[in-house]
Amino acid sequence: MKNIKIFDTTLRDGEQAPGCSMQLDEKIEIAKALEKLKVDIIEAGFAVVSPGDFESVKTVAQIVKDCTVASLARAVKKDIDAAYEAVKVAVSPRIHTFLATSPLHMQYKLKMTEDRVLEVIKESVSYAKNYVSDVEFSAEDATRSEPVFLAKAVFTAIEAGANVINIPDTVGYATSADMINMLTYLKQNVKNIDKAEISVHCHNDLGMAVANSLAAITAGATQIECTVNGLGERAGNAALEEIIMALNTRKNYYGGQSRIDTTQIYRTSRLIYNILGIKPPLNKAIVGANAFAHEAGIHQHGVMAKRETYEIMTPQSIGLPTNKMVLGKHSGRHAVEDRLKELGYTLTKEELDSVFESYKDLCDKKKVITDIDLEALLKHKKIETAGYKLIRFTVNSGNYVTGNAVVKLSLEDKIFEEVAIGDGPIDAAYKAIDKIIKGGKRSLESYSIHSVTEGKDALGEAVVKVKSGDDFVTGRGLSTDVIEASILAYINAVNKLN
Ligand code: KIV
Ligand code: ZN
Numbered sequence: 001m002k003n004i005k006i007f008d009t010t011l012r013d014g015e016q017a018p019g020c021s022m023q024l025d026e027k028i029e030i031a032k033a034l035e036k037l038k039v040d041i042i043e044a045g046f047a048v049v050s051p052g053d054f055e056s057v058k059t060v061a062q063i064v065k066d067c068t069v070a071s072l073a074r075a076v077k078k079d080i081d082a083a084y085e086a087v088k089v090a091v092s093p094r095i096h097t098f099l100a101t102s103p104l105h106m107q108y109k110l111k112m113t114e115d116r117v118l119e120v121i122k123e124s125v126s127y128a129k130n131y132v133s134d135v136e137f138s139a140e141d142a143t144r145s146e147p148v149f150l151a152k153a154v155f156t157a158i159e160a161g162a163n164v165i166n167i168p169d170t171v172g173y174a175t176s177a178d179m180i181n182m183l184t185y186l187k188q189n190v191k192n193i194d195k196a197e198i199s200v201h202c203h204n205d206l207g208m209a210v211a212n213s214l215a216a217i218t219a220g221a222t223q224i225e226c227t228v229n230g231l232g233e234r235a236g237n238a239a240l241e242e243i244i245m246a247l248n249t250r251k252n253y254y255g256g257q258s259r260i261d262t263t264q265i266y267r268t269s270r271l272i273y274n275i276l277g278i279k280p281p282l283n284k285a286i287v288g289a290n291a292f293a294h295e296a297g298i299h300q301h302g303v304m305a306k307r308e309t310y311e312i313m314t315p316q317s318i319g320l321p322t323n324k325m326v327l328g329k330h331s332g333r334h335a336v337e338d339r340l341k342e343l344g345y346t347l348t349k350e351e352l353d354s355v356f357e358s359y360k361d362l363c364d365k366k367k368v369i370t371d372i373d374l375e376a377l378l379k380h381k382k383i384e385t386a387g388y389k390l391i392r393f394t395v396n397s398g399n400y401v402t403g404n405a406v407v408k409l410s411l412e413d414k415i416f417e418e419v420a421i422g423d424g425p426i427d428a429a430y431k432a433i434d435k436i437i438k439g440g441k442r443s444l445e446s447y448s449i450h451s452v453t454e455g456k457d458a459l460g461e462a463v464v465k466v467k468s469g470d471d472f473v474t475g476r477g478l479s480t481d482v483i484e485a486s487i488l489a490y491i492n493a494v495n496k497l498n
Pocket of ligand 2: 013168170201203233
């Protein structure tokens with residue numbers, strides 16, 4: 001069995017996806033989950049991009065002990081300096097530097113000749129190597145590069161000290177055969193290739209990222225770059241959970257193994273979806289709600305007679321218990337605590353008290369509390385902000401009346417009440433809140449609401465993005481009433497701004 005290293009770039013390439021930016025505390029939570037999942041390398045960010053990015057790479061480097069922590073850096077000194085400053089505190093730091101090698105990128109983006117590109121690779125890799133022993137070089141747009149030139153670039157990077165060579169399919173253009181041919185060509189034509197680990201980084205523009213990553217393993221790649229839930233630029237990167245479960249389920253075919261604890265997959269995936277306020281498509285492989293659901297009678301029959309008839313993996317292998325215990329209003333604190341433990345959450349007494357209080361409130365509105373409800377409650381407890389609290393609201397709307405709202409908030413022992421009209425009940429409520437909570441000019445940049453669970457008593461989660469000057473925050477609210485969820489989300493956001 002070959003050992004396959006998993007390089008997770010959820011916090012870097014994943015975060016580059018539109019609408020997927022995260023705050024520091026969220027990144028820390030994800031990094032801890034990735035460490036528990038046992039990925040080998042966490043690419044914590046692109047340190048030079050902003051002080052916020054630098055801080056988050058540095059914090060992850062400080063916290064994570066059991067994984068290598070990498071920062072991305074263009075092949076320029078100031079990026080490499082920032083990457084080093086951010087990762088140097090890590091137990092195992094890595095600098096990941098990159099430069100494009102395809103004719104298209106070299107001519108139009110870099111405006112560099114081939115010779116200049118080789119010089120820059122040499123300079124930047126050796127510069128990074130002076131800082132750390134673990135240096136990865138990525139030949140951006142490798143799969144659209146001329147193989148002869150790519151081989152020269154790879155040779156130069158290894159000679160300058162790169163111990164990992166990454167071959168990205170930056171625009172998701174390659175077929176699996178292209179990946180195999182490219183890696184085979186490099187193995188045969190780069191004299192020093194044995195001195196470096198070969199990695200691939202596949203994008204999903206044609207829906208082939210996972211297949212291409214797996215094909216690369218058959219051609220000798222021993223590091224795979226991927227993201228949880230396949231997040232990433234445009235159509236995303238190869239999905240970690242799909243690669244891992246393919247490697248495990250088809251062990252004999254791939255002959256590769258990773259150190260990933262597969263039982264952490266479900267939990268990590270949900271954590272990230274929850275943080276981003278999005279839901280997986282129902283049919284998402286491995287972690288979608290239907291991935292282990294059998295509805296057709298014929299299938300149910302088969303599974304009951306012999307699970308393997310329609311299931312190639314067990315739900316337990318990804319940390320999803322099938323023996324769901326139904327929680328409801330008669331369940332006590334212990335049952336809730338046990339269920340949360342099974343889902344991988346260990347709470348302090350205070351945290352449990354607070355979640356249990358919300359759980360009881362929810363039981364008045366919903367008969368059955370599912371795992372997803374519990375996780376949603378937990379997440380919302382964590383993001384509750386100090387500041388204004390909702391006491392009560394009344395809204396009035398209809399197709400012949402102007403939306404209006406009365407909102408009552410408290411701040412410590414003070415009570416405030418305002419009324420406003422607006423373009424519908426939510427706009428009216430937000431205007432009433434704006435009258436109460438003063439501050440700079442705020443604008444609502446985006447608003448979305450989705451149901452966390454199914455059924456007419458489902459919990460609705462509202463997610464708003466609010467801008468004030470240079471500050472941009474995300475607010476979330478949870479309730480079985482969508483208007484209440486929307487109001488809570490806005491208060492959550494405005495509290496963060498204040
Ligand atoms: O897609 C890509 O080429 C990248 C590199 C920076 C590795 O993300
Ligand atoms: Zn990428």
